[in-house]
Amino acid sequence: MARRATIKDIARRAGVSESAVSFALNDRPGVSDQTRARVRRVAAELGWQPSVAARALSGEGSGAVGLVLARPARTLGLESFFLQLVSGMQEVLADQRIALLFQVVDGLDDECALYRRWWAERRVDGVLIVDPRTDDPRPGLLASIGMPAVAVGEIQPSPRLAQVRADDAKAMADIVDHLYALGHRRIAHVAGMPEFAHTQRRIRSLGVEAARRDLAPHEVRSVTTDYSDAxxxxxxxxxxxxxxxxxxxxxxxxxxxxxxxxVATERGLAVPAELSVVAWDDSPLCRVTHPALTALVRDTPAFGRLAAQSLLDLLAGAPAHAVAGEPPRLEVRASTAAPPPATAPQPPPKRCSAH
Known part of the structure; x- marks a missing residue:
């Protein structure tokens, strides 16, 4: 196996001392411009790269940020949202030659333990956190160890914790507006994990929109899941x-x-003639099904880019703040229509006048 080039190798080939090599590669005074150029040329010829571990120990940073997902691993390969989110993050980080350290864990306790270990080992300079919880221990932990972070979603504020938010309440309101205008009064929400803050915001928003239209609780309801197809x-x-x-x-x-x-197809229910279907996140899957699914369209890679840039700004010394991502828009397709006549809202009966 080929051995990695070292500072000693560069010094030997360039004909200078190891101290001179260090000065040249780290842009420090102490060597001439000619020597600096020769050392860098030799380093490039040998394929030398700075040691991340050495940089971290010297206080220069690890050159990496972390992303941990505490979700069932079986659900991650099914959802396009995370793939698009990470691709957007990677665009920004790769441009700055920052590595993304990614890991999947079983639960929130494991996630918190991993943050402690990464920070103690100087593995990362900061983290991107996802899926904020209603009672989330992560802001307190990150504040206690001093780790900079950006939350994708609304979370408890902290001095070194920035946020990139999405307006889930407005998105749910847009969906209900569309369905109500079509004549739907019995609307069910098949929600994600109940511990996630965005799940609770969507459930609350559905309740608010139902109450605003005087719909009975048994007509409009939410049921939580683990996001899986099963x-x-x-x-x-x-x-x-x-x-x-x-x-x-x-x-x-x-x-x-x-x-x-x-399920609707196996039951013989025609979509949308007998049942309307709406997807929260648009994807190619929504567009190639028959009928194509009405869905919320948002630029998820842009959301990832915004989160990554917010973390880089935080690492550069900017104050932690909250920014809003571009709001999603509802793309109406063939999966939504007026409900069957038997379930459409009926006008109140006329009262007979007394004679």
């Missing part, structure tokens, strides 16, 4: 088997929406 399908079957099945279903991701569409 649970999405199972919850859909349960809702359709109920005494007053919904006429419209809103799913918290594209995978569950497609699974719900499959």
């Amino acid at each position: 649970q999405g399908a199972a919850v859909t079957r349960g809702l359709l088997d109920g005494p007053e099945p919904p006429t419209a279903l809103v799913y918290d991701n594209d995978v569950m929406a497609v699974a719900g569409l499959g």
Whole structure:
């Protein structure tokens, strides 16, 4: 196996001392411009790269940031959202030659323990955190160890914790506006994990929109899942088997929406003539199904780029602050239409006047 080039190798080939090599490669005074140029040329010829570990120990930073996902591993390969989010993050980080250290763990305790270990070992200069919880221990932990971080989503504020937010409440309001205008009054929300703050915001927003339109609680409801197609399908079957099945279903991701569409097909329900389906996140999956799914469209890679740039700004000394991502828009496609006539809202009966 080929041996990595060292400062000693560069010094030998360039005909200078190791101290001179260090001065030249680190842009420090003490060597002539001619020597600096010769040392850098030799370093490039030998394929030399600075040691990340040595840089971290010298206080120059690790040149890496971290991203930890505490979700069931089986659900990650199904969702396009995280792939797009990470691709956007990577665009910004790669441009600055910053590595992204990525790891999947079983739960929040493991995630917190990993942050402690990474920080103690100088593995990362900061982290990007996702899936804020309603009672989240991470802001307190990160503040206690002094680790800079950016949360993708709304979370408890902290001096070194910036935030990139999405307006989940407005997005849910747009979906309900669309379905209500079509005539739907029985709307079910197949939600994500109940511990996630964005899940609770969507559930609350659905409740607010239902109350604003005087819809009964049993007509508009949310059921939580683990985001998988299996649970999405199972919850859909349960809702359709109920005494007053919904006429419209809103799913918290594209995978569950497609699974719900499959359940409707196996039940012989025509979409959208008998059941309307909406997906929270748009993807190619939503566009190639038949019928194509009405979905919330947002630039997820741009959201990832915004989060990564916010972290780089924080590492450069900028104050922690919250920024809003571009709001999603509802793309109406063939999976939503007016409900069947039997379930459409009926006008109140006319009262007979007394004679």
